[in-house]
Amino acid sequence: MHPSHRTRVRRRDDTADGMSGGAKHVATVEARDEVAPDIALITLRLPDPAPTPPPGSHLDVIVRLAAGSDTRSYSLVDLGHDDGLLRIAVRRQRDGRGGSVWMHSLKPGDELEVTDTVDEFPLNPGAAPSVLLAAGIGITPVLGLARALRARGSAYRILYAGRSRDSMAFTAELESSHPGLVTLAESARGGRVSPADVVAGVPQDGVLYLCGPMGLLRDVRQAWQQEERPPADLRFETFGTSGNHPARPYRVTVPRLGVTVEVPVGTSMLDALEDAGVEIMYDCLRGECGLCRVRILETDGTVDHRDVFLSPRQRAEGRQMCACVSRVAGPGVTIDC
């Protein structure tokens, strides 16, 4: 899995050009710095600097692609600079559609279109003890959340998973700002995140914040449910594009409607079918509610379940998939909906 950016799946109530409903601005690139291999910290100046956004906020950015443009959502990186500038971190995704490569090509003085910041991953009110779990580029919102928890005087600790310290962005900033509170899980050194252990380590009155790929969220969420912890005390953001297989184009056929369409990389099955006039109910568009489930009749590939709704048993049965996020690794799938 190669998340280049923390991407929300675009909501259907977005405006026609794909950006979420806030005001649009032209931002100017102040700086672009490599903060880890394939990760660029991009500093943006808005024409009218806004007050510091709440921790956990993100920014929608229009990125240029070889064919057209698209919207990407990036968490704001809070490094404690109160200078009115916005910072985002972008992982270059070599097998993506080109948006992250374009972001990495930006130079100081370049302009790009962005929206108002959006706050969809807020801190819990109150002073509950917190565990912040980040994987890969999921560290970006955690920087601001941890800073806010420290300012509040709340109890918290940070668990940060990645391949190795050298490949993980912002480790030095985290460790200097939160001494003794950061644990790195470096997979190259055998470090791993055990969802059961993570959940067990959250105090009974505590809150777990998670930002990482869908598979990690699914496993942690399952452990959270097994322990019968309050759902509201697990707060998360995930990479809408991440899965167990690289995204490839595939074909989806709905025999009952006589429809066959290609699902390109960067487009969901739901979007591809909707563009072909097939209506499917949906709500969250994040793989959480299950409303967009379709029935699998046949597949000549592997279903790459990227939702957190289906149970392990349902995924193993292979009879349904969530059209908003899940894909097929292989030539195609035949469904009913």
Ligand code: FES
């Ligand atoms: S719309 Fe909620 S899981 Fe797809």
